[in-house]
Amino acid sequence: MTEQCKCTNGEDNCCKKGHDEKLEKLNSILEEFKGQPGALIPVLHQAQQVYGYLPEEVQYHISQGLGVPLADVYGVVTFYSLFTMTPRADYNLAVCMGTACYVKGAGELVQKIRDEFGIKIGEISEDRKYGLEATRCIGACGMAPVLTINEEVHGRLDADQLEEILQKYKTGEQSTTHA
Numbered sequence: 001m002t003e004q005c006k007c008t009n010g011e012d013n014c015c016k017k018g019h020d021e022k023l024e025k026l027n028s029i030l031e032e033f034k035g036q037p038g039a040l041i042p043v044l045h046q047a048q049q050v051y052g053y054l055p056e057e058v059q060y061h062i063s064q065g066l067g068v069p070l071a072d073v074y075g076v077v078t079f080y081s082l083f084t085m086t087p088r089a090d091y092n093l094a095v096c097m098g099t100a101c102y103v104k105g106a107g108e109l110v111q112k113i114r115d116e117f118g119i120k121i122g123e124i125s126e127d128r129k130y131g132l133e134a135t136r137c138i139g140a141c142g143m144a145p146v147l148t149i150n151e152e153v154h155g156r157l158d159a160d161q162l163e164e165i166l167q168k169y170k171t172g173e174q175s176t177t178h179a
């Protein structure tokens with residue numbers, strides 16, 4: 001199985017090592033579940049924990065390992081929202097684009113993130129650290145405009161505060177309480 005390498009840390013063969021480790025884990029998951037009825041969903045679930053997502057190569061490997069048609073594997077992956085075929089970033093930056101947030105400057109937050117990381121809504125950065133998405137109202141309109149980074153909610157943000165927060169994430173100094 002081959003997987004396109006996105007590694008940027010510059011170590012020789014580091015990606016190959018990482019990929020081999022993941023493949024080893026996947027093989028032991030397949031070994032554990034092989035022949036068991038209803039194995040597909042738990043295997044997909046564990047494979048996603050290993051890889052972070054379920055690219056086609058992984059689905060193919062699972063199909064071969066369990067003896068399940070690839071179309072069935074693909075069908076399950078695309079049916080359940082729990083599964084994803086696209087890589088997720090370490091930090092998912094979700095800007096609320098509901099009316100209150102939009103009126104209070106959510107568009108500027110999006111622009112700032114675009115400028116900072118070179119990503120548009122729906123994209124992730126090349127190093128897979130940052131992803132940007134737009135959400136509907138998350139019910140925190142009193143704190144508009146609102147940005148959620150993974151589980152952390154940041155409210156009443158202006159461009160300067162956002163800059164400060166992004167710098168903390170970039171340097172790994174982010175705190176756990178905000179807004």
Ligand code: FES
Pocket residue numbers: 096097098099100101102136137138139140141142144146
């Ligand atoms: S509009 Fe953004 S939280 Fe409601």
